[in-house]
Amino acid sequence: MSGDRENTTGSAWRGTTRSRRATSSSCTYDRVRITTAPARSGGTMEAIVERVLTQAMERLQAAGKVPAELRLPVVIERPKREEFGDFGCALPLALAKATRRNPVECGKELMAAIQAPEGLFEAVTFAPPGYLNFKVAPAAWFQRMKDVTTIPADGAGERVLLEFVSANPTGPLHVGHGRGAVLGDALARVMRAAGYAVETEYYVNDVGNQMAMMGLSLHCRGREVLGLSDGSDFPEKGYRGQYVRDVAAEFVATPAGKAACEQPYESIGARDDNACTHFAEERLLGVIQATLKAGGIHFDRWYVERTLHASGALAATVQRLLDQGHAYRDEAGAILFRMEGKADEDDRVMVRASGVPTYFAADIAYHDDKARRGFTRLINIWGADHHGYIPRMKASLEALGHDPACLQVLLVQMVTLTRGGEAVPMGKRSGEFVTLQEVLEEVGQDAVRFLFLLRRADAQFEFDLDLAKSQSMDNPVYYVQYGHARVASILRKAAGLGIAVPGWTDGMQDVLTLPEEMSLVKDLARFAGVVTSAARRCEPHHVAFYLMDLVKDFHGYYTRNKHTEKVISDDTVKTAARLFLVSRVQSVLAEGLALLGVSAPEEMRLTADDEPA
RNA sequence: GCGCCCGUGGCUCAAUGGAUAGAGCAUCGGACUUCGGAUCCGACGGUUGGGGGUUCGAGUCCCUCCGGGCGCGCCA
Numbered sequence: 232m233s234g235d236r237e238n239t240t241g242s243a244w245r246g247t248t249r250s251r252r253a254t255s256s257s258c259t260y261d262r263v264r265i266t267t268a269p270a271r272s273g274g275t276m277e278a279i280v281e282r283v284l285t286q287a288m289e290r291l292q293a294a295g296k297v298p299a300e301l302r303l304p305v306v307i308e309r310p311k312r313e314e315f316g317d318f319g320c321a322l323p324l325a326l327a328k329a330t331r332r333n334p335v336e337c338g339k340e341l342m343a344a345i346q347a348p349e350g351l352f353e354a355v356t357f358a359p360p361g362y363l364n365f366k367v368a369p370a371a372w373f374q375r376m377k378d379v380t381t382i383p384a385d386g387a388g389e390r391v392l393l394e395f396v397s398a399n400p401t402g403p404l405h406v407g408h409g410r411g412a413v414l415g416d417a418l419a420r421v422m423r424a425a426g427y428a429v430e431t432e433y434y435v436n437d438v439g440n441q442m443a444m445m446g447l448s449l450h451c452r453g454r455e456v457l458g459l460s461d462g463s464d465f466p467e468k469g470y471r472g473q474y475v476r477d478v479a480a481e482f483v484a485t486p487a488g489k490a491a492c493e494q495p496y497e498s499i500g501a502r503d504d505n506a507c508t509h510f511a512e513e514r515l516l517g518v519i520q521a522t523l524k525a526g527g528i529h530f531d532r533w534y535v536e537r538t539l540h541a542s543g544a545l546a547a548t549v550q551r552l553l554d555q556g557h558a559y560r561d562e563a564g565a566i567l568f569r570m571e572g573k574a575d576e577d578d579r580v581m582v583r584a585s586g587v588p589t590y591f592a593a594d595i596a597y598h599d600d601k602a603r604r605g606f607t608r609l610i611n612i613w614g615a616d617h618h619g620y621i622p623r624m625k626a627s628l629e630a631l632g633h634d635p636a637c638l639q640v641l642l643v644q645m646v647t648l649t650r651g652g653e654a655v656p657m658g659k660r661s662g663e664f665v666t667l668q669e670v671l672e673e674v675g676q677d678a679v680r681f682l683f684l685l686r687r688a689d690a691q692f693e694f695d696l697d698l699a700k701s702q703s704m705d706n707p708v709y710y711v712q713y714g715h716a717r718v719a720s721i722l723r724k725a726a727g728l729g730i731a732v733p734g735w736t737d738g739m740q741d742v743l744t745l746p747e748e749m750s751l752v753k754d755l756a757r758f759a760g761v762v763t764s765a766a767r768r769c770e771p772h773h774v775a776f777y778l779m780d781l782v783k784d785f786h787g788y789y790t791r792n793k794h795t796e797k798v799i800s801d802d803t804v805k806t807a808a809r810l811f812l813v814s815r816v817q818s819v820l821a822e823g824l825a826l827l828g829v830s831a832p833e834e835m836r837l838t839a840d841d842e843p844a
Numbered sequence: 845g846c847g848c849c850c851g852u853g854g855c856u857c858a859a860u861g862g863a864u865a866g867a868g869c870a871u872c873g874g875a876c877u878u879c880g881g882a883u884c885c886g887a888c889g890g891u892u893g894g895g896g897g898u899u900c901g902a903g904u905c906c907c908u909c910c911g912g913g914c915g916c917g918c919c920a
Binding site: 791 | 846847849850851856857860862863864867868869875876878879880881882883884885899900901912915916917918
């Protein structure tokens with residue numbers, strides 16, 4: 232288990248000094264985006280408000296009322312209290328602080344400098360001690376309904392390589408891998424929706440001691456099958472899972488496998504490169520791939536470590552570091568990478584005194600290769616137990632002439648499994664663990680994915696198998712999916728009556744007057760911003776929480792009004808407008824669920840008694 | 845010992861340094877002859893682990909202590 236680096240979020244760099252720069256530069260980036268593409272059709276309401284305020288600031292600067300060189304991040308937020316309006320901004324407080332003036336004066340000045348497009352705001356108010364609050368006119372909200380599923384291409388120009396799971400082919404995936412897998416897959420989808428060019432990659436770590444131990448384990452089990460061993464010579468650190476016996480049985484059923492097991496392990500080739508390790512890799516990688524497929528996890532590329540050794544890329548990278556003085560040979564003949572005092576770390580071995588390169592050396596060559604392929608960002612999702620590996624990875628990138636900041640490691644915290652309140656032991660070598668495959672079969676792909684995505688990655692996660700299974704009907708994912716199915720049902724009913732779902736027309740806002748309808752319109756308008764924000768922050772869980780919000784409002788709208796203001800009524804104008812609205816809800820639910828890799832069913836039934844015989 | 849992550853209602857979890865910390869589950873009390881009752885409404889429930897500090901403003905940043913998890917290999 233310790234050999235894998237499966238698991239999420241920006242926490243890896245959050246605590247460093249670099250993180251502050253990253254935060255403020257993203258604000259700058261937002262301002263650039265808005266000024267360079269002010270007319271972007273998919274711009275979010277937040278972006279529009281932000282632009283209005285940014286321009287107000289620029290106007291004050293042009294008038295000499297604010298220092299021209301002053302740059303303040305314009306942070307638009309949604310106020311917690313409804314009476315404050317749709318958006319709020321504490322810019323007057325920030326301006327007051329920066330200019331050492333009274334926040335009330337700053338607020339009044341800013342308000343006077345605001346030149347919003349006609350009809351955008353219903354009200355702009357100043358609230359002590361220094362907030363500007365904006366209430367957007369209903370008509371402006373309704374204008375967003377034309378394209379609620381259009382996401383601004385925030386990530387345009389970014390080429391991202393997202394590496395995740397990358398578990399050794401030494402056994403089936405466990406639930407911890409599943410968390411990283413689901414996060415990575417969802418993040419790829421979310422970032423692609425926001426315009427990033429994302430490629431996903433699985434690094435197949437098929438070289439080294441772990442693989443050698445796998446081969447030896449297989450060899451021993453094979454000998455047991457053949458009656459050549461009673462198992463007493465099984466290595467202490469070998470892989471003890473039943474799956475090894477299964478693979479061994481298949482192995483010795485082949486002539487080559489039988490022959491390999493009849494000879495001493497030392498005689499069949501390199502310890503990590505022989506008939507046993509090759510067979511294990513092929514079979515176990517197949518198992519891993521089948522599980523990932525069952526979980527809906529897709530990879531664009533499988534990058535095999537052995538190719539780095541075979542091509543000479545690894546040796547060349549080591550030589551380059553030696554030549555440039557970033558590495559040296561010690562008295563024993565080992566080659567070490569110089570940490571140069573960075574992060575208080577010791578120098579790290581790249582090539583052992585025996586001449587065999589370490590995992591670290593291969594990983595350096597791999598990341599060098601990634602960077603050379605022209606990606607602007609390298610995102611790795613690792614299990615939290617690998618956090619100590621980050622400084623040396625960054626240092627090695629820097630030594631090779633790459634910007635270490637392009638590497639972003641998202642750490643996923645451990646998943647602890649419980650069943651009936653008791654911890655389930657996990658450990659690949661002991662063989663006692665619940666596989667991801669089993670959990671997927673027991674709980675279902677949609678529920679597993681949604682559960683994983685319904686929390687931040689940098690918090691530990693207690694996954695109670697009994698709870699996940701027994702409460703499956705109360706599972707949030709079904710609540711969201713049910714909303715989608717419910718709209719589908721309404722649309723089917725309309726279709727049965729010969730009523731088509733219309734496109735948007737301006738008259739619709741005059742009949743969508745229920746408070747719940749206005750709430751839904753605002754919810755829908757928020758979708759694009761949620762997606763771009765989730766992509767920027769590498770936190771797909773925001774999408775899951777948004778969907779919960781949206782569907783809650785929809786269920787409330789439906790239930791509260793189902794006897795008085797039905798979607799489908801005798802009023803053809805209202806019917807058309809409401810069909811449009813609920814169809815938009817359905818689209819956003821479908822789109823949002825797709826971003827998480829969760830299905831959006833047209834119908835859901837508890838019982839099968841109405842199924843055709 | 846050193847380093848990283850986490851600590852938020854009974855439980856599981858949210859919350860860009862902003863305004864009176866929010867959901868779900870559970871509990872209790874209600875609604876509706878269903879375009880799908882897998883729904884909805886309400887109530888109860890908090891000194892955000894403790895203590896200092898920075899700030900106009902801290903769940904969020906800094907220090908310290910406590911508690912939980914994980915690292916600190918010529919393993920991967």
